[in-house]
Amino acid sequence: MSVQDETAGPLTTEAGAPVADNQNSQTAGAGGPALIQDQLLLEKLAHFNRERIPERVVHARGAGAYGRFTVTADVTRYTRAKFLSEIGKETEVFLRFSTVAGNLGAADAVRDPRGFALKFYTEEGNYDLVGNNTPVFFIKDAVKFPDFIHTQKRDPYTGSQEPDNVWDFWGLSPESTHQVTWLFGDRGIPASYRHMNGYGSHTFQWANDAGEVFWVKYHFKTDQGIKNLTQAEADELAGKDPDSHQRDLREAIERGDYPTWTVQVQLMPAADAAAYRFNPFDLTKVWPHEDYPPIEIGKLELNRNPRNVFAETEQSVFSPHHFVPGIGPSPDKMLQGRLFAYGDAHRYRVGINADALPVNEPKAARARTHGRDGVMYDGRHGGAKNYEPNSFGGPAQTDRPLWEPTAVTGATGEHPAPSHAEDDDFVQAGDLYRLMSQDEQQRLVDNLAGNIAGVSHDEIAQRAIENFRKADEDFGKRLEAAVQALRG
Numbered sequence: 001m002s003v004q005d006e007t008a009g010p011l012t013t014e015a016g017a018p019v020a021d022n023q024n025s026q027t028a029g030a031g032g033p034a035l036i037q038d039q040l041l042l043e044k045l046a047h048f049n050r051e052r053i054p055e056r057v058v059h060a061r062g063a064g065a066y067g068r069f070t071v072t073a074d075v076t077r078y079t080r081a082k083f084l085s086e087i088g089k090e091t092e093v094f095l096r097f098s099t100v101a102g103n104l105g106a107a108d109a110v111r112d113p114r115g116f117a118l119k120f121y122t123e124e125g126n127y128d129l130v131g132n133n134t135p136v137f138f139i140k141d142a143v144k145f146p147d148f149i150h151t152q153k154r155d156p157y158t159g160s161q162e163p164d165n166v167w168d169f170w171g172l173s174p175e176s177t178h179q180v181t182w183l184f185g186d187r188g189i190p191a192s193y194r195h196m197n198g199y200g201s202h203t204f205q206w207a208n209d210a211g212e213v214f215w216v217k218y219h220f221k222t223d224q225g226i227k228n229l230t231q232a233e234a235d236e237l238a239g240k241d242p243d244s245h246q247r248d249l250r251e252a253i254e255r256g257d258y259p260t261w262t263v264q265v266q267l268m269p270a271a272d273a274a275a276y277r278f279n280p281f282d283l284t285k286v287w288p289h290e291d292y293p294p295i296e297i298g299k300l301e302l303n304r305n306p307r308n309v310f311a312e313t314e315q316s317v318f319s320p321h322h323f324v325p326g327i328g329p330s331p332d333k334m335l336q337g338r339l340f341a342y343g344d345a346h347r348y349r350v351g352i353n354a355d356a357l358p359v360n361e362p363k364a365a366r367a368r369t370h371g372r373d374g375v376m377y378d379g380r381h382g383g384a385k386n387y388e389p390n391s392f393g394g395p396a397q398t399d400r401p402l403w404e405p406t407a408v409t410g411a412t413g414e415h416p417a418p419s420h421a422e423d424d425d426f427v428q429a430g431d432l433y434r435l436m437s438q439d440e441q442q443r444l445v446d447n448l449a450g451n452i453a454g455v456s457h458d459e460i461a462q463r464a465i466e467n468f469r470k471a472d473e474d475f476g477k478r479l480e481a482a483v484q485a486l487r488g
């Protein structure tokens with residue numbers, strides 16, 4: 001359903017002058033060369049050359065929708081965030097779903113995590129939760145992220161995605177075993193963005209009015225039911241309809257079939273963290289539900305498509321550092337790196353005024369900063385003073401931090417994330433494997449084997465297989481046999 005918005009009237013140049021002829025450019029005589037005085041021709045060609053902005057370095061391909069979040073439980077004991085302060089309270093949201101590795105024009109139906117980036121337009125500023133459809137991740141230290149992503153993207157020599165690079169990195173980064181087991185299992189290729197869960201993945205801080213701290217993990221459970229594609233179904237769909245996910249989302253909203261998610265949190269009192277059996281800030285681990293049962297706190301509904309994909313979806317920006325009072329970061333080393341990476345990416349990709357674009361600006365609050373000017377500054381501050389403190393009634397600091405401080409000890413240095421009693425790189429991957437039915441295990445082994453079989457170096461394939469053997473002896477044995485059968 002496309003909409004022609006412009007009011008009736010003549011076609012104009014960018015400066016608003018009426019255009020006489022949009023079919024023939026000006027030339028020196030019929031059949032002669034073009035004239036530099038042809039403002040329309042020059043303007044059109046120049047604007048066209050500048051239509052693209054850099055695509056996201058990861059998660060380039062995505063689809064977004066607006067909606068609302070409604071609180072369904074009293075969580076004021078855990079956080080003072082105002083948008084969570086009352087049962088029934090509604091907050092407008094924008095959610096951008098994405099795949100990770102593919103470029104802007106890639107197909108949707110691929111084996112890859114899906115991004116689940118949610119912006120809550122709260123009355124205390126925008127709160128962004130930039131998660132995935134997986135509760136864990138491949139690595140646990142931000143310093144490894146660029147290397148990891150290089151192995152998922154195109155090889156510098158072949159220009160293609162290469163199984164050698166992917167499995168080399170995963171084999172040499174055993175902490176990835178849990179997430180890789182997840183990714184090659186049944187949920188690795190969701191049927192659509194509507195039929196998958198979302199997770200905040202990291203552990204975050206919630207703090208109540210009294211300053212008590214809880215560590216929190218977010219879960220968004222799809223009310224549409226989980227639906228996945230097999231590798232064969234995905235291969236076919238990716239060829240037939242590369243836009244399958246984005247079309248599905250847009251069309252569902254157009255016909256009023258609004259997708260919803262039930263929002264749950266796992267909460268850990270701050271005092272539990274030090275002695276918990278797993279490092280609670282390790283992104284490669286979940287908190288088993290028997291330890292911290294998820295509690296339902298809200299409902300998320302998507303009910304409005306963007307009117308302009310470029311303006312609202314491509315230029316939307318989400319930052320894990322966009323917190324609101326009562327919510328903050330944890331010491332998770334991945335999250336800490338992300339607190340820098342996103343704002344930096346936005347300044348490069350969209351510009352220093354990205355947060356002032358309609359999709360990104362606070363809607364239930366007002367941004368009152370002394371940051372000014374820069375490319376595409378719209379003058380929104382008028383003549384207001386651009387410094388603080390000032391004597392002209394300008395906005396001033398509140399003296400209350402958004403979140404509570406975290407106590408630390410020890411010397412600075414390149415420390416690995418601390419290991420707790422039951423931490424190793426394989427235990428939760430093994431648990432996940434053993435939770436699966438025989439059929440699911442077989443599909444997992446087949447999916448992995450089909451991929452590992454494409455590796456050109458035996459030692460890379462073998463190293464990868466050994467990680468799965470460390471997770472579960474039977475897993476490793478079956479995988480080795482399946483890879484051998486394919487490689488001959």
Ligand code: HEM
Binds near residue numbers: 059115130142337349
């Ligand atoms: C240290 C690790 C990571 C770094 C440095 C990193 C960096 C980035 C960057 C630079 C972008 C592009 C942002 C833009 O251009 O607007 C991005 C997008 C994204 N990342 Fe990460 N990322 C990391 C880990 C993760 C993890 C663990 C998750 C999920 C749990 C995640 C979820 C996303 C999502 C959903 C997007 C797309 C946001 C959107 O729709 O605009 N990333 N990441």
